[in-house]
Amino acid sequence: MRSCKSFFRDFLTSLMYEKAGEEAGQLQNLKIKMNMLGEDTTVSGFNRTMSITPDFNVRFSTITNCMEVPRGDRTVLFATVHHLYAIDENQELFPLVFGGKYRFVYNWKEDAPEEAAFDLEYLAGNTYLTRGSWLAPGERKRQITGEELRAGADSVISPEETVYRFFWALDTEDEALFMENVSPDIQITRAGVDGDSYGMTNISETAAFMAEDKQYYSQNQYSVHIDRTEFADDTHAVVHALRLYPADTGNKHRGSQNKFSQFYNEIFTLELEKSDRWKVRRAVFKRKENPVPYGYRVLEL
Amino acid sequence: MDERYEQFCSGENRKAMHRVFLRFIEALREDRFECLSEICTQDCRADFSTVGHLAGIAEMQSKLKWPGPETNISRATVWNFTARSKEGKGQQLAYVQFMRGIDDGEQLWPFQFGGEFCSSFVCENGVWKLSRVRFDLCYEKGNNLFVRGHWRLMDYAKYSGHEPMINAELDNPWLVIPDDCEPQTDEEQIFELMYKYAFAFDHGDFYFLQTFVTDDFMINGSAHRKDYWTMPLESGDFFRHRSVSDFLRDKYHKEARMMHACRMKNIEINGDTAVAYMPRGEEHRLKNRTLTRDNVHSVFSTALHFIYAKKINGEWKMYKYRIEPVSEQIPVEDECLEYHEYLRGGERDAVV
Numbered sequence: 001m002r003s004c005k006s007f008f009r010d011f012l013t014s015l016m017y018e019k020a021g022e023e024a025g026q027l028q029n030l031k032i033k034m035n036m037l038g039e040d041t042t043v044s045g046f047n048r049t050m051s052i053t054p055d056f057n058v059r060f061s062t063i064t065n066c067m068e069v070p071r072g073d074r075t076v077l078f079a080t081v082h083h084l085y086a087i088d089e090n091q092e093l094f095p096l097v098f099g100g101k102y103r104f105v106y107n108w109k110e111d112a113p114e115e116a117a118f119d120l121e122y123l124a125g126n127t128y129l130t131r132g133s134w135l136a137p138g139e140r141k142r143q144i145t146g147e148e149l150r151a152g153a154d155s156v157i158s159p160e161e162t163v164y165r166f167f168w169a170l171d172t173e174d175e176a177l178f179m180e181n182v183s184p185d186i187q188i189t190r191a192g193v194d195g196d197s198y199g200m201t202n203i204s205e206t207a208a209f210m211a212e213d214k215q216y217y218s219q220n221q222y223s224v225h226i227d228r229t230e231f232a233d234d235t236h237a238v239v240h241a242l243r244l245y246p247a248d249t250g251n252k253h254r255g256s257q258n259k260f261s262q263f264y265n266e267i268f269t270l271e272l273e274k275s276d277r278w279k280v281r282r283a284v285f286k287r288k289e290n291p292v293p294y295g296y297r298v299l300e301l
Numbered sequence: 302m303d304e305r306y307e308q309f310c311s312g313e314n315r316k317a318m319h320r321v322f323l324r325f326i327e328a329l330r331e332d333r334f335e336c337l338s339e340i341c342t343q344d345c346r347a348d349f350s351t352v353g354h355l356a357g358i359a360e361m362q363s364k365l366k367w368p369g370p371e372t373n374i375s376r377a378t379v380w381n382f383t384a385r386s387k388e389g390k391g392q393q394l395a396y397v398q399f400m401r402g403i404d405d406g407e408q409l410w411p412f413q414f415g416g417e418f419c420s421s422f423v424c425e426n427g428v429w430k431l432s433r434v435r436f437d438l439c440y441e442k443g444n445n446l447f448v449r450g451h452w453r454l455m456d457y458a459k460y461s462g463h464e465p466m467i468n469a470e471l472d473n474p475w476l477v478i479p480d481d482c483e484p485q486t487d488e489e490q491i492f493e494l495m496y497k498y499a500f501a502f503d504h505g506d507f508y509f510l511q512t513f514v515t516d517d518f519m520i521n522g523s524a525h526r527k528d529y530w531t532m533p534l535e536s537g538d539f540f541r542h543r544s545v546s547d548f549l550r551d552k553y554h555k556e557a558r559m560m561h562a563c564r565m566k567n568i569e570i571n572g573d574t575a576v577a578y579m580p581r582g583e584e585h586r587l588k589n590r591t592l593t594r595d596n597v598h599s600v601f602s603t604a605l606h607f608i609y610a611k612k613i614n615g616e617w618k619m620y621k622y623r624i625e626p627v628s629e630q631i632p633v634e635d636e637c638l639e640y641h642e643y644l645r646g647g648e649r650d651a652v653v
Contacts, residue, residue: 087446091459129446193626
C-alpha cells in the first residue's frame with residue numbers, strides 16, 4: 001500500500017512538471033491554496049504564474065520536516081519543501097528559489113488527494129519572474145499552523161518526529177506545540193552571526209525566545225536534515241541535524257555545477273529525554289560558516 | 302569628488318587616478334559614457350569578463366551600457382582602492398560592488414554583482430587617463446536574468462569563473478610599479494596592507510604575501526575553524542608562512558573567485574606599531590538579513606579585520622591579521638561611491 005508521502009511526491013512532481021492530466025489524473029482537479037497567490041489554483045495553473053520565462057530546464061525540490069498525522073479516513077501530511085526552478089545554459093545558472101510549508105490531505109476512502117495548501121516562506125534568485133503574479137510578503141497570510149500537530153500526551157512519536165515538531169513550532173510560533181515537545185527545563189543556545197549567542201533557559205521564556213528569534217533572522221525557517229540519532233539508552237537520545245538554507249548559500253555560490261546540492265548554514269544538536277513521551281531538553285544551534293554543498297537527500301523525479 | 306579622500310590621499314598622481322577611476326565607475330552606474338573621451342586615452346582598451354575585449358572609446362561606450370531592464374536603483378561602491386605611479390605610468394586596483402534594482406513601491410527586485418578592476422593609466426600632457434581597463438566579475442546574485450544573453454556570468458566550477466582578465470603576476474600594481482614615485486603616508490601604507498593581503502589571498506599568490514608580512518606573521522581567525530565539522534574548536538590561529546599559506550590555500554581553492562572588499566574604519570599608530578580596523582562588506586552575503594526595500598540603500602559589514610603592523614627598516618609590515626564576524630548595516634546615499642568611516646570622523650569598533 002502506498003503511503004501518503006508517496007502521493008505527496010507525485011503531487012510535487014506534477015506541480016513541477018505540469019503533468020497532472022497525463023500522469024496523475026487524481027491531481028487534475030485538486031485545488032491548491034497557495035498563500036502567495038490571490039486565489040486557489042490547480043497543478044496545471046501554478047506554473048502559469050511564472051510564465052514570463054517558460055524555458056526552465058531545471059526543476060528540483062527537496063522535502064524536509066515531513067510529518068504524517070492520521071485523521072480517520074484521511075492522512076494529513078505536513079512538510080517543508082524547497083523548490084528550485086532554473087535555466088541552465090552555457091554553464092550559467094539563472095535560478096528562482098523558493099520554499100515554504102505544505103499541508104497535504106489524502107482521503108483513503110476516496111483514494112484521492114483532497115486538499116493541498118502552501119505557505120511561501122522565502123523567495124530568492126530571479127524573483128522578478130513572480131512580479132505581478134505573487135503577492136508581496138505583507139499581503140501573504142500564514143494558513144498552515146501547528147495546531148493539528150499537537151498530538152497529546154498519549155501519542156507515540158519518535159525523537160526525530162519530536163524534533164520536527166519542535167522546529168515547526170518555532171516557525172509557526174505555536175507555543176502550545178512547542179511546550180508539548182520540550183521539557184520544562186528546556187535550554188536553547190543559539191549562535192548569532194557575529195559570534196554572540198542568545199537562547200532560553202526554561203520553558204517560561206518561550207514567547208520571548210520566539211520573538212527574539214523572529215526578529216534576529218529576516219528569514220526564519222527551520223528546515224532540517226536529520227543526519228543521525230544516537231541513543232544512550234531507552235530514554236535518552238541525541239539528534240544531530242543540519243539546517244538547510246537554500247535562499248542564501250553563505251560563502252558558497254549556487255551555479256550550474258552544484259544546482260542539485262544542498263546548502264546548510266547551521267548545525268543543531270538536540271538532546272531528548274523520554275518520560276511520558278520524547279521531549280527536547282537541550283538544543284544547541286551553531287553556525288557553520290562553510291556550508292558543504294553536498295546533497296544528502298534528493299527528491300527522486 | 303569626496304574632499305575627505307582628497308585630503309587623506311597623498312600624491313597628486315594618486316589623487317588624479319582616483320578621480321578618474323571614480324568618474325569611470327560613476328559612468329557605469331549612471332549608464333552615461335560621454336566622459337570616457339575625457340578620462341580614457343583614444344586607443345584605450347577594456348577587458349571585461351562580462352562583455353569581452355573592447356577596443357577604443359566608441360566600442361566601450363556601446364558595449365558597457367546596462368543591457369537589462371530599466372531600474373530605478375543603481376548603486377556602485379568602490380573598495381580597496383590602490384594606485385601607484387612612476388614615470389608617467391600608473392597601475393590601479395579596486396573592488397567594486399554594484400546593485401541594479403527595481404523598487405516598485407511594494408517589493409525590491411535586485412541584481413547584485415561585484416568584481417575587481419585592475420587598470421593601467423598613462424599621463425598625457427599632464428592629464429592622467431585610463432589606457433587599459435581590466436575587470437573580472439567575482440560574484441552575481443539575484444535577478445541575473447536581467448543580463449542573460451548579454452553578459453558572460455560566473456561558472457563557479459571554473460577557475461576565475463570565466464576567462465580571467467586580470468593576471469596576478471603581470472597586473473599586480475605592487476609588482477608593475479615596485480617603487481612608487483610618490484611616497485605614501487603611514488596611514489596609507491598600513492591600510493594598504495589589507496589591500497595587498499586581499500590581492501594575495503584572492504589571487505592565490507602566496508609568494509606575494511611573503512613580501513609584506515613579517516616572518517612571524519599570524520592569522521587569528523576565531524570564526525575560521527581548522528576542522529569545519531567538529532565544533533566547538535580552538536580559535537583559528539595560524540602561525541608563520543607554512544601554516545598561514547596552507548590555511549589560505551584551503552580556503553582559496555574552493556571558490557572560483559574570492560573578493561575581500563574592505564574599507565577604512567579607523568587606525569591607531571603608536572610609534573613603530575599600529576592597528577588598522579577595516580570592515581569587510583560582502584553585499585551578497587548578509588547572513589541573518591535579506592536585502593529589502595528598507596536596507597538596500599546601505600553598505601554592509603560582514604567581518605571586521607584587524608591589521609596589526611610594525612615598521613621595520615622604514616617599511617610597514619603586517620605581523621598579525623585578525624578576523625571577527627560582525628553584522629552591520631550603515632545607511633548610505635545611493636550617490637556615495639566610496640564609504641570609509643575613517644574619512645567621516647573615524648570610529649573604533651567595540652570588538653577588540
